[in-house]
Amino acid sequence: MPHYRYLIVGGGMAGDTAARGIREVDPIGTIGLISAEPYPPYNRPPLSKGLWKGQTLEDIWRDTRSLGVELHLGRIATSLDPGKREVIDNQGTLYTFEKLLLATGGTPRKLPSGTGAEDRVVYFRTYDDYQRVRTMAAAGERFAVIGGGFIGSEMAAALTMNGKRVVMILMEEGVCGRLFPSGLARFVTEYYQERGVEVITEDAVMTVEGCGEKTVLQTKAGRRIEVDGVVAGLGIRPNTDLAEQAGLPVDDGIAVDEYLQPGHPDIYAAGDVVKFYNPLLGKRIRVEHEDNANTMGQVAGRNMAGEATPYHHLPFFYSDLFDLGYEAVGELDPQLETVEDWKEPYREGVVYYLEGGRVRGVLLWNVWGQLDRARELIAQPGPFTPAELKGRIPA
Numbered sequence: 001m002p003h004y005r006y007l008i009v010g011g012g013m014a015g016d017t018a019a020r021g022i023r024e025v026d027p028i029g030t031i032g033l034i035s036a037e038p039y040p041p042y043n044r045p046p047l048s049k050g051l052w053k054g055q056t057l058e059d060i061w062r063d064t065r066s067l068g069v070e071l072h073l074g075r076i077a078t079s080l081d082p083g084k085r086e087v088i089d090n091q092g093t094l095y096t097f098e099k100l101l102l103a104t105g106g107t108p109r110k111l112p113s114g115t116g117a118e119d120r121v122v123y124f125r126t127y128d129d130y131q132r133v134r135t136m137a138a139a140g141e142r143f144a145v146i147g148g149g150f151i152g153s154e155m156a157a158a159l160t161m162n163g164k165r166v167v168m169i170l171m172e173e174g175v176c177g178r179l180f181p182s183g184l185a186r187f188v189t190e191y192y193q194e195r196g197v198e199v200i201t202e203d204a205v206m207t208v209e210g211c212g213e214k215t216v217l218q219t220k221a222g223r224r225i226e227v228d229g230v231v232a233g234l235g236i237r238p239n240t241d242l243a244e245q246a247g248l249p250v251d252d253g254i255a256v257d258e259y260l261q262p263g264h265p266d267i268y269a270a271g272d273v274v275k276f277y278n279p280l281l282g283k284r285i286r287v288e289h290e291d292n293a294n295t296m297g298q299v300a301g302r303n304m305a306g307e308a309t310p311y312h313h314l315p316f317f318y319s320d321l322f323d324l325g326y327e328a329v330g331e332l333d334p335q336l337e338t339v340e341d342w343k344e345p346y347r348e349g350v351v352y353y354l355e356g357g358r359v360r361g362v363l364l365w366n367v368w369g370q371l372d373r374a375r376e377l378i379a380q381p382g383p384f385t386p387a388e389l390k391g392r393i394p395a
């Protein structure tokens with residue numbers, strides 16, 4: 001029966017950085033990590049970016065073992081007893097712990113059941129998904145990408161840059177339409193079209209059928225799309241099953257306090273699965289981005305090892321869309337009032353997202369090194385007029 005001073009459930013980026021955070025404070029305490037994936041922790045962002053642009057596979061591994069962490073891979077933690085401090089995995093192994101971290105991340109959302117041959121759709125998230133799409137891309141020529149958010153837009157660009165013909169199907173009016181104001185989303189959509197991507201907007205996939213080697217999609221608007229492979233990015237659902245089974249508080253994520261604890265003195269949570277209060281935004285949020293997974297994982301690890309650091313960080317996020325790139329912080333909701341401050345329209349500039357004159361989010365479009373200024377602006381009560389914001393963060 002393995003016993004660890006620190007037990008981590010989930011071998012993603014949050015699990016890995018938690019182990020690093022623990023080691024910064026406690027160089028010798030035993031650490032065990034259980035992960036459903038058969039691989040040690042790796043960086044996910046290259047799966048839809050760098051690996052399609054020449055980055056090598058060796059670069060993605062995080063070398064968690066070198067911290068003296070015992071890895072239990074290909075195992076799913078199925079039961080947690082907070083009182084006995086016990087976890088059981090799907091192979092019946094029982095682990096005991098002094099401190100536990102839940103870093104279980106999220107599972108891709110799927111097309112509604114009854115849609116059809118879903119085993120032909122890669123709901124893109126893992127290393128295995130990357131390998132599957134690589135194999136498909138080696139054999140096929142035309143691909144459907146469902147969804148115009150982060151994963152869909154990046155995978156459409158990645159496949160196109162690798163010589164594939166891509167048709168994107170999205171429900172929104174344009175690529176990244178849930179993040180960007182309509183003019184920018186329109187520009188990005190045209191940018192994709194100019195690079196050869198067929199973009200079908202305001203439509204939805206209704207059925208997926210195998211037809212020999214091909215896959216056929218039928219859409220709500222009556223389109224029939226025949227492709228060699230299908231990749232989908234429809235968002236994720238936080239993996240809260242274990243926390244729920246253990247009676248920990250769950251509300252669209254594991255609900256934690258500022259020390260990243262869900263109401264038990266020896267249990268912590270970090271990463272995509274966590275719902276936390278952010279003082280700058282003045283509300284509880286759940287964030288599905290790398291900076292959050294890394295920074296929160298590290299704080300959780302240090303706290304597990306005896307510190308009591310509150311997590312007040314407002315994470316940033318970023319993406320690459322062909323050769324367009326951006327960083328952003330806060331709430332990017334195009335339903336909010338937006339103020340666009342372009343140095344060169346849609347090429348370089350800053351977009352502010354406001355609610356009642358207060359800045360809630362900042363998009364730094366091809367503008368770098370300004371995240372702290374953006375955070376400072378979000379911290380200010382305002383109210384700001386559009387004229388006061390222009391030039392506030394220089395492009």
Ligand SMILES: Cc1cc2nc3c(=O)[nH]c(=O)nc-3n(C[C@H](O)[C@H](O)[C@H](O)COP(=O)(O)OP(=O)(O)OC[C@H]3O[C@@H](n4cnc5c(N)ncnc54)[C@H](O)[C@@H]3O)c2cc1C
Binds near residue numbers: 015047078124290316
């Ligand atoms: C393709 C891709 C590209 C991305 N690009 C960017 C980007 O450009 N910028 C950005 O900011 N963010 C990006 N992200 C998001 C970022 O990678 C995530 O926010 C981050 O990986 C979340 O880490 P996590 O450790 O919280 O969760 P996850 O990465 O989901 O890891 C959780 C791990 O726990 C395992 N697990 C779950 N339940 C159990 C259980 N019961 N027992 C054992 N193991 C379990 C899972 O199998 C998984 O291995 C990208 C994500 C993807 C998928």
